[in-house]
Amino acid sequence: MLNSPRETIGVGLFVLGYSPNTTDQDELDEATQLMIEQKPLVATYDSANMKRAIAQGQYLVHTWGGDALQAIDALGGDDEAKALVDFVFPTEGFVGWIDNLAVPVGNNSRYGAHLWMDYLMDPKTAGKNASWVWFLSAITPASWEYTAEFALSLKPTEEELARAVFGGDLGEFTRAYDEAWRQIKSA
Numbered sequence: 001m002l003n004s005p006r007e008t009i010g011v012g013l014f015v016l017g018y019s020p021n022t023t024d025q026d027e028l029d030e031a032t033q034l035m036i037e038q039k040p041l042v043a044t045y046d047s048a049n050m051k052r053a054i055a056q057g058q059y060l061v062h063t064w065g066g067d068a069l070q071a072i073d074a075l076g077g078d079d080e081a082k083a084l085v086d087f088v089f090p091t092e093g094f095v096g097w098i099d100n101l102a103v104p105v106g107n108n109s110r111y112g113a114h115l116w117m118d119y120l121m122d123p124k125t126a127g128k129n130a131s132w133v134w135f136l137s138a139i140t141p142a143s144w145e146y147t148a149e150f151a152l153s154l155k156p157t158e159e160e161l162a163r164a165v166f167g168g169d170l171g172e173f174t175r176a177y178d179e180a181w182r183q184i185k186s187a
Contacts, residue, residue: 001062003045005181010095023173032180036187065154066135089160096164
């Protein structure tokens with residue numbers, strides 16, 4: 001499973017019928033207990049080597065679409081490799097994600113940072129980048145005409161996307177998720 005508190009605890013919350021953005025301590029405690037109970041079934045919590053786990057034949061991997069495509073590519077990228085990997089968006093729901101760019105405070109060139117961001121956000125550049133890294137661009141649908149079909153193959157349908165819940169700002173309750181994650185990892 002991913003080494004990500006919001007994503008992984010979110011799985012438990014979805015299974016229980018709760019929002020992955022809950023700020024209800026009882027719901028979070030219930031999900032934490034569920035994740036502790038299923039921990040013996042988890043090989044590892046890792047967000048860096050998921051494509052390797054898939055390519056090596058790990059039976060079930062909690063991961064992002066780009067990692068699944070990188071694993072298929074590592075296995076040869078052909079139809080035989082595609083048949084080895086079945087990427088699904090859970091029917092119970094899933095935590096949605098969007099990559100982003102930010103300009104750090106105290107940077108040397110705010111203007112240069114904005115030029116770089118403008119370049120990366122150009123649909124043609126974004127499509128080419130998605131075709132290189134296999135992670136879809138946030139510049140949708142404008143980048144799609146410049147994106148390799150393989151990279152678009154795991155693009156969620158409207159029905160699948162309707163099941164996505166994007167992480168919201170939990171404010172001070174973020175600490176409760178951090179504590180829940182500590183409990184899960186140390187169990």
